[in-house]
Amino acid sequence: MTRSQSRTRLMLSLVAEPGDPRLVAWRERCDPVELWHAVVRGAPEIPDRWHAGAADAASRVDGVLRRADEVGARWVVPGSPAWPVALDDLDQVDGIGQVTGAPLGLWVRGGGDLTSIAAAPVAVVGARGSTTYGAEVASDIAADCADQGHAVVSGAAFGIDACAHRGALLGGGPTVAVMACGVDVEYPRTHAALLRRIAEEGLVISEFPPGAEPQRHRFLVRNRIIAALSVGVVVVEAARRSGSLNTLHWADLLGRTTMVVPGPITSQASCGTHLAVRDGKALLVTSGHDVLADTFGIVDADLPAIGPGARRVWLRLGAEPQPVEQLARALRLGTVPVLRALRELEHHDVVARDERGWRRETRVTNREGGVG
Numbered sequence: 001m002t003r004s005q006s007r008t009r010l011m012l013s014l015v016a017e018p019g020d021p022r023l024v025a026w027r028e029r030c031d032p033v034e035l036w037h038a039v040v041r042g043a044p045e046i047p048d049r050w051h052a053g054a055a056d057a058a059s060r061v062d063g064v065l066r067r068a069d070e071v072g073a074r075w076v077v078p079g080s081p082a083w084p085v086a087l088d089d090l091d092q093v094d095g096i097g098q099v100t101g102a103p104l105g106l107w108v109r110g111g112g113d114l115t116s117i118a119a120a121p122v123a124v125v126g127a128r129g130s131t132t133y134g135a136e137v138a139s140d141i142a143a144d145c146a147d148q149g150h151a152v153v154s155g156a157a158f159g160i161d162a163c164a165h166r167g168a169l170l171g172g173g174p175t176v177a178v179m180a181c182g183v184d185v186e187y188p189r190t191h192a193a194l195l196r197r198i199a200e201e202g203l204v205i206s207e208f209p210p211g212a213e214p215q216r217h218r219f220l221v222r223n224r225i226i227a228a229l230s231v232g233v234v235v236v237e238a239a240r241r242s243g244s245l246n247t248l249h250w251a252d253l254l255g256r257t258t259m260v261v262p263g264p265i266t267s268q269a270s271c272g273t274h275l276a277v278r279d280g281k282a283l284l285v286t287s288g289h290d291v292l293a294d295t296f297g298i299v300d301a302d303l304p305a306i307g308p309g310a311r312r313v314w315l316r317l318g319a320e321p322q323p324v325e326q327l328a329r330a331l332r333l334g335t336v337p338v339l340r341a342l343r344e345l346e347h348h349d350v351v352a353r354d355e356r357g358w359r360r361e362t363r364v365t366n367r368e369g370g371v372g
Contacts, residue, residue: 004033005031005032005033005077005079006075006077006080006105007061008032008033008036009032009077009104009105010061010064010075010104010105010209011036011054011057011058011061012032012035012036012039012104013103013104013105013207013209014053014057014060014061014064014209015039015049015050015053015054015057016047016050016104017221018103018104018207018208018218018221019095019098019099019100019101019221019224020098020101021095021098021099021100021101022047023101023104024091024100024101026038027091027101032104036054039051039054040054063211064209064210064211067182067184067210067211068107068183068184068210070184071109071183071184071199071210072109072110072199073107073108073109073183073184073210074107074108074109075105075106075107075108076105076106076107076108076114077104077105077106078102078105081115081334081336082108082113082114082115083106083114083115083334084114084115084118084229084334085328085332085333085334086118086228086229086332086333087102087103087106087225087228087229088102088332089102089228089254089255089332090102090103090224090228090254093253093254094253095224095253096224096246096249096250096253097220099220099221099224100224102228103207103225104207105207106205106206106207106225107182107183107205107206107207107208107209107210108183108203108204108205109183109184109199109203109204109205110198110199110200110201110202110203110204111199111200112174112176112201112202112203114203114205115333115334115336115337116309116337116340117151117174117176117202117203118151118229118333119307119308119309119312119333119337119341120149120150120151120231120296120308120309120311120312121150121151121152121153121176121229121230121231122145122150122151122152122153122230122231122232122233122234122291122292122295123152123153123154123226123227123229123230123232123233123234123247123251124138124141124142124145124152124153124154124160124161124164124167124168124234124236125154125155125160125161125164125226125233125234125235125236125244125247126138126159126160126161126164126235126236126237126238126244127159127160127236127237127238127239127242127244127269128157128158128159128160128161129158129159129269130159130160130163130236130237130269131237131263131267131269133263133264134159134160134163134236134237134261134263134269134270135159135160135163136163137236137261138160138163138164138167138236138237139163139164139166139167139170140167140287140288141164141167141234141236141261141285141287141288141291142154142163142164142165142166142167142168142171142175142288143167143168143170143171143288144171144287144288144289144291144292145168145171145173145288145291145292146167146168146169146170146171146172146173146174146175147171147172147173147288148173148288148292148308149173149307149308150173150292150308151168151173151174151175151176151202151308152164152165152167152168152171152173152174152175152176153175153176153178153226153229153230154175154176154177154178154226155177155178155179155180155219155222155223155226156177156178156179156187156188156191156194156195156198156204157188157219158188158191159237160236160237160244162191162194164236165177165194165198166194168202169197169198169201169202174201174202174203175198175201175202176198176202176203176204176205176229177195177198177202177203177204177205178205178206178222178225178226178229179204179205179206179208179214179222180206180208180214180215180218180219180221180222181206181208181212181213181214181218182206182208182209182210182211182212182213183204183205183206183210184210184211185210185211185212185213185214187213187214205225206222207221207222207225219243220243220246223243223246223247223250224250226247226250227247227248227250227251227253227254227256228250228254228256230251230256231256231257231295231296231312232251232256232257232258232259232291232294232295233247233248233251233256233257233258233259234259234260234261234285234291235247235248235259235260235261235272235273235276235282236260236261236273237261237263237267237269237270237273238260238269238270238271238272238273238276239268239269239271239272240268240271240272240275241272242272244272245272245276248260248276248281248282249281252281252282257283257294257295258276258281258282258283259282259283259284259285259290259291259294259295260273260274260276260277260282260283260284260285261273261284261285261286262274262277262284262286296308296311296312296315297315304348304350306344306345306348307341307344309333309337309340309341310341310342310344310345312331312341313327313331313338313341313342313345314341314345314350314351314360316330316331317351317358317359317360318359318360319359319360320359321353321354321356321357321358321359322357322358322359323356323357323358324338324339324342324357324358326357327342327357327358342358349361
């Protein structure tokens with residue numbers, strides 16, 4: 001990805017609202033540079049709003065980059081080593097409502113390595129108006145996941161989201177806040193200190209440019225990023241009509257592990273989660289152990305103390321050797337984090353390699369009690 005291509009994607013992101021299905025249709029026909037030329041000249045099928053916005057896009061880019069620099073944010077695009085390729089799955093599904101498609105790029109604030117953090121993250125989301133029970137459960141699940149080295153992804157909203165982030169930080173692991181506004185916008189305002197700490201120990205990310213204020217529809221747009229970025233999504237509390245269930249639907253559409261926490265049958269805050277289980281849309285989980293077992297499928301009784309990314313790679317390996325590129329495609333990861341995981345596994349003598357690729361070296365107990 002060249003500097004000019006990255007800048008072109010940035011300009012496109014300033015004129016086209018993220019998640020617009022017309023972006024996907026155009027990207028199937030031409031590359032971003034060709035699309036930008038079509039936007040500038042006002043090609044017949046280009047929306048008027050895109051063409052009108054192109055007039056001052058170049059000057060707006062400079063302002064956006066200045067704001068990003070003030071908070072240490074960077075623009076990451078597909079094709080770069082820092083891009084989490086799991087997001088590319090969004091281009092392979094029809095979408096929900098009028099929202100679809102992978103982002104043109106991401107604004108990333110914080111010192112964490114996005115590809116490493118995205119190796120095996122778990123999303124914990126739920127109701128803004130959470131109960132005391134829900135808040136405690138969300139914090140405990142997030143802490144358990146973080147304690148096992150898994151990044152926790154959420155949306156930095158009131159209620160369950162905030163509890164998930166705080167639980168992950170207490171668990172000593174990184175957490176990722178996916179924003180419905182710019183990464184420099186502290187929203188909600190009362191979460192300013194929390195967002196700063198997330199940026200210090202994890203990442204704050206958004207496909208909306210620095211300075212962009214939150215709008216109601218943008219919360220639904222960002223939900224697809226939470227789902228695509230994660231290996232599994234767990235909803236702690238959700239009413240019958242809840243934005244958290246939208247995240248769960250995205251996860252189901254993308255083939256991620258979908259899970260919910262049960263609540264009292266008398267609680268309106270858990271109506272949506274109960275319905276998801278009844279309709280077969282999600283697994284029922286009651287702890288962080290359940291979440292990790294259902295998402296990753298093994299108990300580490302005999303496996304050495306390895307990171308979550310390495311565990312995920314190990315699960316994909318079998319007796320037959322697989323090339324690194326094949327593993328990366330299957331896991332929706334870049335080759336760099338896969339190689340890093342394989343070297344970690346090799347250090348523990350649980351994998352071997354030959355001219356054909358990598359394979360498991362040892363027999364490890366799986367969650368059903370058998371051997372792998």
